[in-house]
Amino acid sequence: MAALDRPQSTTSHHLSILREAGLIKERKEGKWCHYRLADGAVLNLLSYSRLLKI
Numbered sequence: 001m002a003a004l005d006r007p008q009s010t011t012s013h014h015l016s017i018l019r020e021a022g023l024i025k026e027r028k029e030g031k032w033c034h035y036r037l038a039d040g041a042v043l044n045l046l047s048y049s050r051l052l053k054i
Contacts, residue, residue: 001011015035018024023041027034 001008019026024035025038
């Protein structure tokens with residue numbers, strides 16, 4: 001939240017969208033959630049960006 005300068009609810013919503021898209025993985029530790037890029041996520045993003053190139 002602090003790094004993005006956004007409210008917790010907005011950050012949480014965006015992270016859930018990325019998780020559902022398979023771009024990030026979540027690991028819960030107590031009340032904290034730790035996020036990381038999913039395996040191959042960067043390669044997928046690069047592939048998608050090539051599709052958008054006109």
